[in-house]
Amino acid sequence: MPVVLVAAVALVDSDGRILLAQRPDGKAMAGLWEFPGGKIEPGETPEAALIRELHEELGIDVSAACLAPLTFASHTYETFHLLMPLYVCRKWTGFVQPREHKALKWVPSSELADYPMPAADLPLIPFLRDYI
Numbered sequence: 313m314p315v316v317l318v319a320a321v322a323l324v325d326s327d328g329r330i331l332l333a334q335r336p337d338g339k340a341m342a343g344l345w346e347f348p349g350g351k352i353e354p355g356e357t358p359e360a361a362l363i364r365e366l367h368e369e370l371g372i373d374v375s376a377a378c379l380a381p382l383t384f385a386s387h388t389y390e391t392f393h394l395l396m397p398l399y400v401c402r403k404w405t406g407f408v409q410p411r412e413h414k415a416l417k418w419v420p421s422s423e424l425a426d427y428p429m430p431a432a433d434l435p436l437i438p439f440l441r442d443y444i
């Protein structure tokens with residue numbers, strides 16, 4: 313079973329809300345709410361992957377210095393094992409826009425559990441509630 317490396321981020325706005333992004337129709341886990349990010353390419357650092365993905369997915373620019381490691385997810389799906397570091401970021405330039413997702417939503421940490429998320433993400437929620 314392959315181990316798939318994915319970098320993800322909790323973007324936090326000035327009100328302490330976290331950005332969730334809804335996976336588009338036609339992709340695996342369509343309709344579920346996830347943290348922005350994506351697969352780390354061979355030879356790429358997790359930070360570089362996130363900087364690239366945040367630009368592609370949301371149209372924002374982030375610097376590696378503003379990506380703080382928080383925790384990680386390690387979860388076995390049917391066909392692969394996901395290893396996903398989760399960063400926190402409070403500083404970026406540009407305006408968040410849904411370039412690849414179905415919808416975006418700023419969610420108070422106390423309400424994260426109301427959004428259906430991929431199974432790997434569920435253990436991350438208490439970390440965010442405690443951190444924010």
Ligand SMILES: Nc1nc2c([nH]c(=O)n2[C@@H]2O[C@H](COP(=O)(O)OP(=O)(O)OP(=O)(O)O)[C@@H](O)[C@H]2O)c(=O)[nH]1
Pocket residue numbers: 318319320339340341345346347348349350351365394430431432433
């Ligand atoms: N970005 C992200 N991916 C997650 C999360 N939770 C989770 O299980 N995943 C899984 O990790 C993998 C990331 O894939 P992705 O589709 O976002 O990858 P990507 O942005 O590079 O897209 P692409 O492969 O279509 O180019 C998917 O299998 C996805 O379901 C999450 O919170 N954020």
Ligand SMILES: [Mg+2]
Pocket residue numbers: 348349350351365369
């Ligand atoms: Mg992605």
